[in-house]
Amino acid sequence: MQANPLKQAQAAAVEAARRARAQYRAGAIQPTAGVAPGMTQANMIALPRDWAWDFLLYAQRNPKPCPVLDVIEAGAHETVLAPGADVRTDIPLYRVWRGGKLAEEVADAKALWAEHPDLVTFLIGCSFTFETPLQEAGIEVRHITQGCNVPMYRTNRQCRPAGRLHGELVVSMRPIPAHRVADAVMVSGRFPAVHGAPVHVGDPALLGIADVTRPDFGDPVRIEPGELPVFWACGVTPQAAVMASGVPFAVTHAPGHMFITDVPDSSYHV
Amino acid sequence: MQANPLKQAQAAAVEAARRARAQYRAGAIQPTAGVAPGMTQANMIALPRDWAWDFLLYAQRNPKPCPVLDVIEAGAHETVLAPGADVRTDIPLYRVWRGGKLAEEVADAKALWAEHPDLVTFLIGCSFTFETPLQEAGIEVRHITQGCNVPMYRTNRQCRPAGRLHGELVVSMRPIPAHRVADAVMVSGRFPAVHGAPVHVGDPALLGIADVTRPDFGDPVRIEPGELPVFWACGVTPQAAVMASGVPFAVTHAPGHMFITDVPDSSYHV
Numbered sequence: 105m106q107a108n109p110l111k112q113a114q115a116a117a118v119e120a121a122r123r124a125r126a127q128y129r130a131g132a133i134q135p136t137a138g139v140a141p142g143m144t145q146a147n148m149i150a151l152p153r154d155w156a157w158d159f160l161l162y163a164q165r166n167p168k169p170c171p172v173l174d175v176i177e178a179g180a181h182e183t184v185l186a187p188g189a190d191v192r193t194d195i196p197l198y199r200v201w202r203g204g205k206l207a208e209e210v211a212d213a214k215a216l217w218a219e220h221p222d223l224v225t226f227l228i229g230c231s232f233t234f235e236t237p238l239q240e241a242g243i244e245v246r247h248i249t250q251g252c253n254v255p256m257y258r259t260n261r262q263c264r265p266a267g268r269l270h271g272e273l274v275v276s277m278r279p280i281p282a283h284r285v286a287d288a289v290m291v292s293g294r295f296p297a298v299h300g301a302p303v304h305v306g307d308p309a310l311l312g313i314a315d316v317t318r319p320d321f322g323d324p325v326r327i328e329p330g331e332l333p334v335f336w337a338c339g340v341t342p343q344a345a346v347m348a349s350g351v352p353f354a355v356t357h358a359p360g361h362m363f364i365t366d367v368p369d370s371s372y373h374v
Numbered sequence: 375m376q377a378n379p380l381k382q383a384q385a386a387a388v389e390a391a392r393r394a395r396a397q398y399r400a401g402a403i404q405p406t407a408g409v410a411p412g413m414t415q416a417n418m419i420a421l422p423r424d425w426a427w428d429f430l431l432y433a434q435r436n437p438k439p440c441p442v443l444d445v446i447e448a449g450a451h452e453t454v455l456a457p458g459a460d461v462r463t464d465i466p467l468y469r470v471w472r473g474g475k476l477a478e479e480v481a482d483a484k485a486l487w488a489e490h491p492d493l494v495t496f497l498i499g500c501s502f503t504f505e506t507p508l509q510e511a512g513i514e515v516r517h518i519t520q521g522c523n524v525p526m527y528r529t530n531r532q533c534r535p536a537g538r539l540h541g542e543l544v545v546s547m548r549p550i551p552a553h554r555v556a557d558a559v560m561v562s563g564r565f566p567a568v569h570g571a572p573v574h575v576g577d578p579a580l581l582g583i584a585d586v587t588r589p590d591f592g593d594p595v596r597i598e599p600g601e602l603p604v605f606w607a608c609g610v611t612p613q614a615a616v617m618a619s620g621v622p623f624a625v626t627h628a629p630g631h632m633f634i635t636d637v638p639d640s641s642y643h644v
Contacts, residue, residue: 156427157426157427157430160427160430160431160434161430161445161447164430164442164445165445172434175431175434175435293644294644296566296644300644374563374564374566374570374644
């Protein structure tokens, strides 16, 4: 019986996702851009049950930065997006928030779920998901080329508040050659569940970004002559809400260190 | 100063939406298919606050039938989608559900909000939204031609449960000529926030629909030779969940009698 090359490639991609998660579970720490190409990556935020309604409403009201891919109910830690995975251990790096302030970063979050047994976990779409299609369209993704994390910025745009939650929009940035900007818009726009089309093209100052070479999260990347900075809504936006709203306790992924699922990017293609 | 024809047309469309809502507020009852063309229409379900989390989670887990366009917080009755409108009066016909059973239909729901002052209201995308683009693409929408309500059916497909909520998928049906099925898929697929692409093309029996001439909600429509029945996820799905789950109390729109917003269809175009 002959092997089916497409099925083999799909199985290899799922296997790469599982292998990456197993490495993170064992303690490895790395930004996940470019890891397990073709597999959907997700932002994570876990909040005490008392905050879950406010957050789900905040996400519904701000679907570009906060497209919810799955909600894991209070105290549970397995998602339908990656059966067998554990959100407490399978992300390379976590951030712990206390009183709206970053308290620490940890590689294993089991102790935090033990401290707060009623955490509700939200998995939120990530723009890394459309980076494989961008590259397939011949558009270079600079932070992957440079082998670093994507640059992310707080902006002067406020999200629509919900209950006790408010905060500004956070964006990720990719430099795109002028003649490929439209293609980058079209390719990413096909994926509304993972931030979709950009929210801003060009002048960072109009977003309140004073210095594009100094991102608030992640790493700076080169912008070459003839390129425009292009900005996409970013799943770090919930972390900005945690800070702005003084949320008493939250666990999130560290920016750029995502939860890698078993779901192919193509599942989120419109 | 010269009038701008596009702005005039847009203002006229908003005016048509407002006029229709004013008529319904005054007691007029009619299915809303074809009313205020180009303006987004929405399904409505209002539930006591105690059920709001379960419902928002149900919607998140079943985004094709339940794409949430807005959530109106407990006790309030105005939506950002239509400033000045009142969801208690501006829908042509309401259904009142008690113990999971249809108790009555009313043209004014104010007494129900008085009875349950903590109702949380969900406005959910409606496939009527892409009927204008379908017609602009030269695809006949049969129930509009026939001047009746769209046919809707309960199916054998179960939604993903959430908390106390479970139930089957409800679909709407439009007969489409074989050579336009692909166009109908592409046009509607550009609107994922209002059910998007069809969930089924052809044989109704595969959806558990025994007789396509006898819809569970709305009116039957003719299927001409050379046409296929095409099925879209439907915003009546929450009403099926109310029935299947025995929800103690709910207010919904009557199938096909939608809330007409001030938001142009094009806002939901991907």
